[in-house]
Amino acid sequence: MRRTVLKSAAALALAAAFGSHAMAADPVEISFYYPVAVGGAVTKTIDSMVADFEKANPDVKVKAIYAGTYQESIIKALTAFKGGTPPTLAVLLSTDLFTLIDENAIVPIDGLADDKQWIDGFYKGFMENSQTGGKTWGIPFQRSTIVMYYNRDLFKQAGLNPDRAPANWTEMVEYAKKLTKVDAAGNVTQWGVKIPSTGFGYWMFQAMTASNDTILMNSAGTKTYFDKPGAVESLQHWVDLTTKHRVMPAGSIEWGTTPKDFLEQKAAMVWTTTGNLTNIRSNASFPFGVAMLPGNKHPGSPTGGGNFYVFNKTTPQQQKAAMKFIRFATEPARAAQWSIATGYVAPRQDAWDTPEMKKYLAEVPAADVAREQMKYGVAELSTHDNQRVTKALNDNIQAALSGTKTPEAALKEAQRESDRILRSYGR
Numbered sequence: 001m002r003r004t005v006l007k008s009a010a011a012l013a014l015a016a017a018f019g020s021h022a023m024a025a026d027p028v029e030i031s032f033y034y035p036v037a038v039g040g041a042v043t044k045t046i047d048s049m050v051a052d053f054e055k056a057n058p059d060v061k062v063k064a065i066y067a068g069t070y071q072e073s074i075i076k077a078l079t080a081f082k083g084g085t086p087p088t089l090a091v092l093l094s095t096d097l098f099t100l101i102d103e104n105a106i107v108p109i110d111g112l113a114d115d116k117q118w119i120d121g122f123y124k125g126f127m128e129n130s131q132t133g134g135k136t137w138g139i140p141f142q143r144s145t146i147v148m149y150y151n152r153d154l155f156k157q158a159g160l161n162p163d164r165a166p167a168n169w170t171e172m173v174e175y176a177k178k179l180t181k182v183d184a185a186g187n188v189t190q191w192g193v194k195i196p197s198t199g200f201g202y203w204m205f206q207a208m209t210a211s212n213d214t215i216l217m218n219s220a221g222t223k224t225y226f227d228k229p230g231a232v233e234s235l236q237h238w239v240d241l242t243t244k245h246r247v248m249p250a251g252s253i254e255w256g257t258t259p260k261d262f263l264e265q266k267a268a269m270v271w272t273t274t275g276n277l278t279n280i281r282s283n284a285s286f287p288f289g290v291a292m293l294p295g296n297k298h299p300g301s302p303t304g305g306g307n308f309y310v311f312n313k314t315t316p317q318q319q320k321a322a323m324k325f326i327r328f329a330t331e332p333a334r335a336a337q338w339s340i341a342t343g344y345v346a347p348r349q350d351a352w353d354t355p356e357m358k359k360y361l362a363e364v365p366a367a368d369v370a371r372e373q374m375k376y377g378v379a380e381l382s383t384h385d386n387q388r389v390t391k392a393l394n395d396n397i398q399a400a401l402s403g404t405k406t407p408e409a410a411l412k413e414a415q416r417e418s419d420r421i422l423r424s425y426g427r
Helices: 002-025 042-056 070-082 094-102 109-113 116-120 152-157 169-179 201-210 229-243 258-263 274-283 316-329 332-342 355-363 365-376 386-402 407-425
Strands: 028-034 060-066 089-093 139-151 188-194 267-273 288-291 301-310
Touching (some): 028 316, 042 060, 042 332, 060 316, 089 316, 094 301, 139 316, 152 169, 169 188, 169 229, 188 258, 201 386, 258 274, 274 288
Parallel strands (some): 028 060
Antiparallel strands (some): 089 301, 139 267, 139 288
């Protein structure tokens, strides 16, 4: 009897040991929201990265969830957070930084990474939209700048040098006039240039102000300077492309269709994110060039794109697992692979030093334009209550482009609305 009891006790102890081991071996499950803002197979690239991560880290299970556009993604992430079921990890706009902090939705990366040298390895220009108040809140991932794509064949047909893109506003107008084609009925069949105004109108506007010695906000995200003379001059230049020079269509130009218009040769030059490079490379039936944006006083472009954020109201184990995924996704070889697959700017110098990236740059020199332009980059517009502030600016930019307001009146109204929204934050 005693031997039976001992055997039973031993069996129970063994079962308990194996049971606790099985429990300990259960993978930590994390959810990962991500957006898609460019053409191309970004979802497939993300799925492949997640699969590679899970293979290398069987103790973590990642549920990758496509959350729509950047604008849709922030709404979904905050709704989930307020509902008590936040994603563990999300890629959201770097400009959502202050909004996420104000909502207490994210946790500082510093405490999770505990590796200042690693954090310092990201390009300083990208970290301007990732750090505030002495803390790091986001890690650059699918980051970008705006570049100009141009059709080399159409340049040749217009008598322009396909190896030399326009360097400034004046030259861009001159080139665009030669590149705009009109049929016998007076209809434009090919536009000289297209600069999208929907979705990220403020970003395109900032591309002009950045080259015109005009910064649109302070680093604390509490004040904006939309109606400064340099800003008014920049918006007037944008409007003039349509009304005065007639080299760009009037009214709204859609963000999502601008690359398509370029690929269909309806526009000889377009401004869009470097994140569209792989999409255009894969689908262009003609040789194209990539150049820094034509500036006014000097080159300039805002940075852009998304950061990794780790959400509050998640367990320490989940946050640790999320950090492991962030480190994996930003390893030099992995960051290089992501950049090559998508066209986004690899956010660290060590990614550009990898053999894979060096080989890619030898084959596709255009990929280096965005990195070179980083020398002239400025922080993307980001404030507290950022969605409402950028909407005020976007709406008024659209009003100027559609002709219902003058550039000066539009920007004065945008500034008044911004002042009202940010009044409580500037105290």
